[in-house]
Amino acid sequence: MVRLITHNLLSCHAKGCTTNNFPLQFKDAEIEHREADFNPEFIRGLLPKIEWKALVDTAKELGDTSLPYEQPEMMDDELLKTLHHVLLEMHVEEGQMICPNCNHVYPISNGIPNMLLAEHEIA
Amino acid sequence: MPTKYLVVFAQSHSDFRIPELKSIAELHGFPLHLPDPCDPNRPFMVIELDQEEHARLLAKRCILIKSISEFYGQGDNYDQLHAAVRKNEALWEQYKQDTSFRFSVAAYNHSITKSRQREVMESFGYMEFLGRIDLKSPTIVLGCYEEYGDTRGKEFSNKVVDGQFRQVYFGRLIEEGSARALISRFDVKKRAYFGNTSMEAEISLLMANQCLARPGSLVYDPFMGTGSMAYPTSHFGSFVVGSDIDGRQMRGKGKQPTPGVLRAAAQYGTAHRIVDLLTFDVTRNPWRCGGLFDAIVTDPPYGVRAGAKRLGRRRSPTPKQLEAYLEHQAAPRPADQPYIPPTKPYELSELARDLVVLARYLLKPEGRLVFFLPTVNDEYEDVDIYTMLCEGMELIANSLQDFGSWGRRLVTIKKITSDIYPIPFSDNSGQSQSTAQHEPAHKDFREKYFQGFRKGSTSLYDGVVQ
Ligand SMILES: C[S@@+](CC[C@H](N)C(=O)[O-])C[C@H]1O[C@@H](n2cnc3c(N)ncnc32)[C@H](O)[C@@H]1O
Ligand SMILES: [Zn+2]
Numbered sequence: 148m149v150r151l152i153t154h155n156l157l158s159c160h161a162k163g164c165t166t167n168n169f170p171l172q173f174k175d176a177e178i179e180h181r182e183a184d185f186n187p188e189f190i191r192g193l194l195p196k197i198e199w200k201a202l203v204d205t206a207k208e209l210g211d212t213s214l215p216y217e218q219p220e221m222m223d224d225e226l227l228k229t230l231h232h233v234l235l236e237m238h239v240e241e242g243q244m245i246c247p248n249c250n251h252v253y254p255i256s257n258g259i260p261n262m263l264l265a266e267h268e269i270a
Numbered sequence: 271m272p273t274k275y276l277v278v279f280a281q282s283h284s285d286f287r288i289p290e291l292k293s294i295a296e297l298h299g300f301p302l303h304l305p306d307p308c309d310p311n312r313p314f315m316v317i318e319l320d321q322e323e324h325a326r327l328l329a330k331r332c333i334l335i336k337s338i339s340e341f342y343g344q345g346d347n348y349d350q351l352h353a354a355v356r357k358n359e360a361l362w363e364q365y366k367q368d369t370s371f372r373f374s375v376a377a378y379n380h381s382i383t384k385s386r387q388r389e390v391m392e393s394f395g396y397m398e399f400l401g402r403i404d405l406k407s408p409t410i411v412l413g414c415y416e417e418y419g420d421t422r423g424k425e426f427s428n429k430v431v432d433g434q435f436r437q438v439y440f441g442r443l444i445e446e447g448s449a450r451a452l453i454s455r456f457d458v459k460k461r462a463y464f465g466n467t468s469m470e471a472e473i474s475l476l477m478a479n480q481c482l483a484r485p486g487s488l489v490y491d492p493f494m495g496t497g498s499m500a501y502p503t504s505h506f507g508s509f510v511v512g513s514d515i516d517g518r519q520m521r522g523k524g525k526q527p528t529p530g531v532l533r534a535a536a537q538y539g540t541a542h543r544i545v546d547l548l549t550f551d552v553t554r555n556p557w558r559c560g561g562l563f564d565a566i567v568t569d570p571p572y573g574v575r576a577g578a579k580r581l582g583r584r585r586s587p588t589p590k591q592l593e594a595y596l597e598h599q600a601a602p603r604p605a606d607q608p609y610i611p612p613t614k615p616y617e618l619s620e621l622a623r624d625l626v627v628l629a630r631y632l633l634k635p636e637g638r639l640v641f642f643l644p645t646v647n648d649e650y651e652d653v654d655i656y657t658m659l660c661e662g663m664e665l666i667a668n669s670l671q672d673f674g675s676w677g678r679r680l681v682t683i684k685k686i687t688s689d690i691y692p693i694p695f696s697d698n699s700g701q702s703q704s705t706a707q708h709e710p711a712h713k714d715f716r717e718k719y720f721q722g723f724r725k726g727s728t729s730l731y732d733g734v735v736q
Contacts, residue, residue: 189486262550
């Protein structure tokens with residue numbers, strides 16, 4: 148944790164930060180790899196919600212270049228396995244996520260990101 | 271052709287029995303025909319199913335099922351029962367010739383002496399079973415159950431009298447309920463990590479069934495706490511995401527780097543299905559889009575143990591608070607001393623309504639929201655539940671767990687729309703607009719709880735310690 152599947156579904160929610168607030172940029176990320184159940188149906192079900200470009204860019208930032216730049220039309224088993232690895236098996240345990248728009252810093256400690264907003268960041 | 275089956279229920283949570291049967295039938299996609307009229311308070315129920323396999327599936331997953339049998343007959347007395355069983359000979363004649371068997375004679379709310387058990391067995395002599403009697407591993411078990419009335423809370427004169435039962439049932443055992451064993455497996459006291467907000471195992475298992483937890487479904491608990499909902503749901507194969515306004519609830523005290531929720535999940539072999547844990551106020555959530563989850567299952571804070579909070583202040587900060595806040599803002603914080611923003615209380619009826627609107631946004635179509643709502647029993651009316659529904663969200667079940675003067679209702683709501691709704695709380699005010707005129711009994715529950723549910727209580731928010 149933070150896994151890329153989750154990261155792909157989060158955007159900055161600070162007050163007034165509504166454009167260019169995704170994807171959050173990892174900084175000083177400490178990565179761990181852990182095996183997870185491969186469930187092709189689960190991955191297929193998620194795909195419509197995944198922002199492909201953000202996923203590929205983020206994986207690349209973290210040193211994984213296994214995904215094709217363009218989202219393929221057909222998902223074969225091999226691609227699903229690659230996706231499974233990128234989405235579920237890479238964990239960012241320490242580091243920060245930074246909003247590309249307002250630079251808000253969301254610190255990650257022991258795999259749990261702190262996404263609480265401070266007083267001046269809520270309306 | 272549908273066949274009749276006799277369900278023997280465990281002696282608890284009667285209000286949850288039918289919702290659970292329906293949920294598990296829906297989970298496996300088979301039809302279930304309930305009797306009409308249907309009294310969930312009786313411990314025996316005769317249902318109809320298309321296949322024996324469906325009975326087995328129910329017995330393997332329903333927490334409240336003790337056993338399921340193929341139904342051969344019932345009666346107010348043994349004459350009626352035997353007449354019914356004879357009539358159904360077509361169902362059991364195949365076992366007459368050479369099937370090994372055993373009889374079991376039991377009672378609900380009473381125990382039958384050995385000698386009368388023998389008498390009962392002998393009264394089935396007309397069935398002419400020629401097979402071997404095998405007490406250890408018979409091919410079939412024939413079960414006879416006498417149902418005595420509940421005497422709890424009644425007069426002495428209602429005392430159980432042997433043989434004076436309400437009803438007697440007979441059938442062939444198909445499957446013992448194996449899911450009940452999970453109650454002890456998920457026992458909170460045996461868990462590597464738990465807290466004073468942890469939910470008892472049996473109820474959290476029932477919640478997992480209400481949310482149709484299954485391999486590959488994605489489940490979210492926005493009030494994660496110590497993670498009680500995550501363990502049974504991930505056990506049934508779901509992937510789980512949890513968040514809480516207070517990260518310490520998920521991490522636990524002490525120096526261990528692995529969060530408590532993951533330590534507990536590891537004990538159950540499901541840590542890899544806990545997708546992520548995140549710290550945020552669910553009314554200020556960072557989810558990028560909606561339509562994400564198959565189910566939201568949660569025990570919202572209702573202020574008795576873990577008060578509902580949201581970011582913001584009840585009143586303007588004192589000079590001291592302001593100073594602390596400015597200091598926080600100026601200096602970067604080490605990760606182990608996260609900035610803890612001020613919070614203000616969150617009224618329960620408002621929270622419940624917000625939760626339904628949020629679930630409509632975050633759930634996939636057909637997804638379910640399953641959560642507890644505490645209510646004052648004397649004041650509760652069914653309309654209370656309807657005041658918190660919104661367009662596109664339909665009530666599926668509402669089961670009471672009764673604690674006397676108060677109770678909590680497990681509410682199951684289904685998203686019946688695939689329309690896209692705007693993001694809730696997006697005006698960034700964090701306030702829901704209440705249009706409801708009716709004041710539900712769960713309004714200001716916390717105050718009523720602390721006042722012992724006296725009538726005419728007034729809200730005391732600003733005086734209550736968090
Ligand atoms: C009744 S407890 C849930 C207990 C949990 N089921 C468990 O197993 O421990 C409610 C939780 O909601 C959290 N909470 C309260 N207000 C919140 C908010 N606005 N957003 C997110 N979490 C909140 C509390 O920190 C608490 O952990
Ligand atoms: Zn931002």
